[in-house]
Amino acid sequence: MGARLRDLAERLDPASFELLLKLMSGVNAAFACRNEPIDIQMTPEERALYTPVLERELVALLELASVPPERVHTETVSERPRHASWPYVVP
Numbered sequence: 001m002g003a004r005l006r007d008l009a010e011r012l013d014p015a016s017f018e019l020l021l022k023l024m025s026g027v028n029a030a031f032a033c034r035n036e037p038i039d040i041q042m043t044p045e046e047r048a049l050y051t052p053v054l055e056r057e058l059v060a061l062l063e064l065a066s067v068p069p070e071r072v073h074t075e076t077v078s079e080r081p082r083h084a085s086w087p088y089v090v091p
Contacts, residue, residue, distance in 0.1 A: 001064045
């Protein structure tokens with residue numbers, strides 16, 4: 001995973017890479033607090049940076065961490081289940 005992160009640090013613009021790290025940190029918090037909702041707060045600017053490309057990179061990183069892609073959901077707040085974080089991981 002380290003090599004993938006180094007590659008992304010070079011390929012993504014700094015703001016997008018920072019957002020990716022923030023999202024990974026939120027996913028880590030979700031694992032640490034298993035039965036508690038974790039909401040990853042995003043500014044409007046961060047939401048604009050959350051493109052399909054960044055979403056694919058997030059899912060790929062989670063796959064490297066052995067999280068099956070069908071367990072990762074990145075719906076918007078209005079589409080997600082109540083108390084689910086965005087993006088969220090289904091246990």
